[in-house]
Amino acid sequence: MKKRIAAALKYDAEVPKVVASGSGYLAERIITQASESRIPLHEDEELAEALNTIAIGEEIPVELYVAVAKVLAWVYMVDRNYE
Helix, strand or coil: CCCCEEEEEECCCCCCEEEEEEECHHHHHHHHHHHHCCCCCCCCHHHHHHHCCCCCCCECCHHHHHHHHHHHHHHHHHHHHHC
16 A cells, blocks of 8 residues: 655745645644645645655745646635535
8 A cells, every 4th residue: 555645735825835744644644634624635646745845834846836726726616615
């Protein structure tokens, strides 16, 4: 079985920043905390792997802007549909 990987981003109208990332047990904790906080979860293993190479508190690199923008658009849509 493949080890899970997860990352969490914070976005405040500037460049998104990585606020949590990890694999295995830490990934499970990130996922659990997001679920309990009713934060939408989006699965993208490639993006999660890329985000896990970025230090906590760092902005995402330009190379990930398009991929992250797609996730943020999805989150916005999910939030709008939830209201």
